[in-house]
Amino acid sequence: MNDQIESTRWERLSFALLHVWVLGVCFVVIGAFLVQFVGRELPCPLCLLQRMAMLLAAMGPMFIIRRAMSVDSRPAADFSTGFGMSILASVLGLAISGRQTLLHILPGDPGYGGAVFGLHLYTWAFIVFIVVILVSGLTLSAGSMMVVGTRGGRPAAWSRITGGVLGVVIAGNVVSALFESGTDWFLPDNPTNYQLIEEFREFLETRSSAVDPSGQKAN
Amino acid sequence: MVAAFIFIVILATFVSIRRDQRRRSLILFASSMLFVTLLFLHHATDTLGLSF
Numbered sequence: 001m002n003d004q005i006e007s008t009r010w011e012r013l014s015f016a017l018l019h020v021w022v023l024g025v026c027f028v029v030i031g032a033f034l035v036q037f038v039g040r041e042l043p044c045p046l047c048l049l050q051r052m053a054m055l056l057a058a059m060g061p062m063f064i065i066r067r068a069m070s071v072d073s074r075p076a077a078d079f080s081t082g083f084g085m086s087i088l089a090s091v092l093g094l095a096i097s098g099r100q101t102l103l104h105i106l107p108g109d110p111g112y113g114g115a116v117f118g119l120h121l122y123t124w125a126f127i128v129f130i131v132v133i134l135v136s137g138l139t140l141s142a143g144s145m146m147v148v149g150t151r152g153g154r155p156a157a158w159s160r161i162t163g164g165v166l167g168v169v170i171a172g173n174v175v176s177a178l179f180e181s182g183t184d185w186f187l188p189d190n191p192t193n194y195q196l197i198e199e200f201r202e203f204l205e206t207r208s209s210a211v212d213p214s215g216q217k218a219n
Numbered sequence: 220m221v222a223a224f225i226f227i228v229i230l231a232t233f234v235s236i237r238r239d240q241r242r243r244s245l246i247l248f249a250s251s252m253l254f255v256t257l258l259f260l261h262h263a264t265d266t267l268g269l270s271f
Contacts, residue, residue, distance in 0.1 A: 045262045048222050052255045055229050059248055063236050070239050085248055092252060096259050163237055170230045177223040185220055186261070 014139065014146040015068070018061040019162045021135070025058040026169045028128055032121060033172065041113045042191040046100045048177060050125045053093030055170055057132050060086030062166060065159055068151045079147045083136045090132040097125040112190075225254045 029051055035041050043051070064082035067073045100122040104111040111120045119127075139146050155163070181187050182195030232247035 045222070045258075049255060049259050049262070052222075052225055052229060052251070056232075056248065056251055056255070059229075059232055059236060059244075062233065063244065066236050066239055067241070081245070088252060092255060092259070099259075099263060163233075167230075167233055167237075170226065170233055174223055174226040174230060177226050178220075181220050181222055183220065187222060189265075 010142075010145040011147070011149055015065070015148050015151075017135075017139070018065050018148070019158060021061045021132075022058045022065070022162050022166055025054050025128075026165045028124070029054060029169050029173070031116070033176075035113070035116065035121065036176070039114060042180060042193070043176075044112055044189060044191065045187045046096055047112075047121065048173075048180075048187070049096045050093055050100075050122065051173060053089050053096060054125065054128065055166075055173070056089035057086045057093060057129070058166060059089070060084070060136075062163065064148055065162070066155070068148045069155050069159070070150075073150045075147050075149050076143070079143065080140065083140050087133055087136050090129045090136070093125065094129040094133070097122045097129060101126055221254075221258060225251060225258065228254060 032043065032047070032051060036043055060082040062082075063085060064078055067078035067082070068075070100112070101120075104120070104122075112122070113120060116124065179194045179196045180191055182199045184195055228247060228251045232244055232251055235244040235247055
């Protein structure tokens with residue numbers, strides 16, 4: 001009986017940890033948004049790739065949370081699939097942030113963008129990916145205790161809020177990336193403006209120059 | 220545009236997870252990973268003139 005109560009406690013802790021994980025990743029990406037909009041620093045292509053890897057790393061816990069509510073949930077299989085997803089995305093993110101860190105590692109190099117608490121965003125991203133891999137490894141090691149069982153019915157309010165926040169953060173990135181790249185296929189290495197706004201401005205100027213000063217349209 | 224497209228695929232992955240479509244969400248996740256890797260390889264080799 002005591003073992004059963006203990007196991008339920010671990011299960012609850014594990015389920016809460018999954019929510020904290022998703023919200024933690026959202027918090028980091030929202031921080032990057034603040035640097036982008038408040039600090040007026042446009043993200044470079046590698047920064048956007050790190051955001052993608054970070055959001056993909058949050059898909060694993062989101063997958064486990066959602067599957068736990070499903071009628072055909074397979075707790076152990078879904079648990080390992082979710083953490084596998086997170087580890088894969090984090091390894092990719094580690095490679096991307098590691099490369100950007102190495103690009104600016106020489107003494108005297110000011111790095112890309114401003115520093116937050118003494119470290120650049122790509123260095124923070126490197127730390128976040130290492131933490132995600134460590135937490136995934138530790139949780140999988142304690143799999144028998146931490147595996148989240150089936151919780152049928154509608155998702156709880158905090159699960160829906162967590163999912164909603166993640167959805168809004170991803171949608172925000174879609175809009176931001178679209179404004180930054182405009183109609184170009186790829187971003188420049190050091191973006192200085194929102195390409196879509198520039199293109200729209202140029203389009204308006206072209207239209208107005210096509211109209212002569214007397215107000216009549218040119219042939 | 221490529222970056223925005225990948226974010227859209229990630230959004231689709233998220234939506235399929237929310238709708239509890241197990242197989243589709245795994246396929247979309249794998250696709251997103253592949254696209255991110257390819258875009259990373261493009262940016263990493265761009266300055267080397269490999270035209271990847």
